[in-house]
Amino acid sequence: MTEDRQISIALPTIRRLPMYVAVLEKALQDGQTHASSSQIAGALGLESIQVRKDLAAVGVVGQAGVGFPVGELIVAIEKSLGWDNASDAFVIGAGHLGTALAGYRGFARYGLNIVALFDSDPAKVGQTVHGKKILPMEKFADLAARLHVRIAILTVPAEAATESAALAAEAGIKALWNFTPTKLAPIDGVIVERVDLAASLAVLSSRLASLVGASGAARPQAADEPESEV
Amino acid sequence: MTEDRQISIALPTIRRLPMYVAVLEKALQDGQTHASSSQIAGALGLESIQVRKDLAAVGVVGQAGVGFPVGELIVAIEKSLGWDNASDAFVIGAGHLGTALAGYRGFARYGLNIVALFDSDPAKVGQTVHGKKILPMEKFADLAARLHVRIAILTVPAEAATESAALAAEAGIKALWNFTPTKLAPIDGVIVERVDLAASLAVLSSRLASLVGASGAARPQAADEPESEV
DNA sequence: TAGATTGTTAATCGATTAACAATC
């Protein structure tokens, strides 16, 4: 049996693991069998000690004087992340963002397979985007159960987030990837991971503001060209 | 002159500030003039002491026995974030994600105004999405300079990320909001904030994997009972 | 005054970084 103690890897470490996979795959393509912590760190702008600590957390041992086995490492990381066998997912909300995510081919790399989209708008239902059908919300629970879908990607408008999340939980969804600006209240038995654009933009704009503030007064931009209404 | 010491607010605090704004605006609509740290914390699932520490960082003082002044707080937070006067932004890459972001009306709330999109694909150039024009990359530098645009939103394919970032930096862009899966090398004088979907999905799927692993072999769960537990 | 709540100072916790002996 495998060691199976993937629980309890520190969250910051888990967030860095995908970067390691990317770097290691490049190394693999270059024909490298081993990569040292300092090589990996260099490629990512990290410290080598942090790489060693992170890799220790996924349970791979390196070879002193040589480095870490690249192939083995990729497999171990993907196992830790649950990326070793693909998971099906439903998208709830076939708006701009939902259809964009449904069309993103890169998710396959992360073991995520978007099966279908759901929307409450009858005008959208029946359409096909990126080869995936938009289905009515009424069919969600039944299909989630029949197809054993455990992941839902939430891309509905902010006002509909809470209700959609409840419906998904009811339907047996175990993990919600929340792209809405709504912070959901905890739901028993459901993992919620939020992509918080406001938080990310807050970091960007506050740094920009302090940069501008440092170099002089904030100044209005020239009213010229298309100001374009939203 | 204003106090102007917005530098050095801790990053975790900055990430939480937008949530406070959301809660405070709701309080304002309910006619509240003041909100206590425990009220705010309760609405967000945080500890009151953390709220007080965060609000202290933006420089607003509360009133013992009463709470914090709601309106003043909103203004102060928005100032800290640079959300007090809107910034224009360009989108680079008019693919699914780029057009989705260009159509998201919620950004106005964060002082972000998407002016136009740019793409290197001649087939896309000339089209209009959500009332915004798709322009050729060749015009980027000139327009960025003329309109004093400092923010670019990067939604090109992974392979084009580095090149596009360099072009943006060349054109005087000061802040890059990077939605590509590529981790950019640091660029002198340019702030880069990345929306790392792989990192977010890693957290989601690893938690899901350990949840399934904990309850026995990886098995299609009964579409019934909550499996509970964090 | 009495109750509620702030803001400060100290304690705790967890992650990052440093140092270096062990090992290939």
Next chain:
DNA sequence: TAGATTGTTAATCGATTAACAATC
């Protein structure tokens, strides 16, 4: 053997949490 690199143990750093006197 000599050089490179790991993994362990300890030190540092920063953020969160606790306790409580000050204050409205």
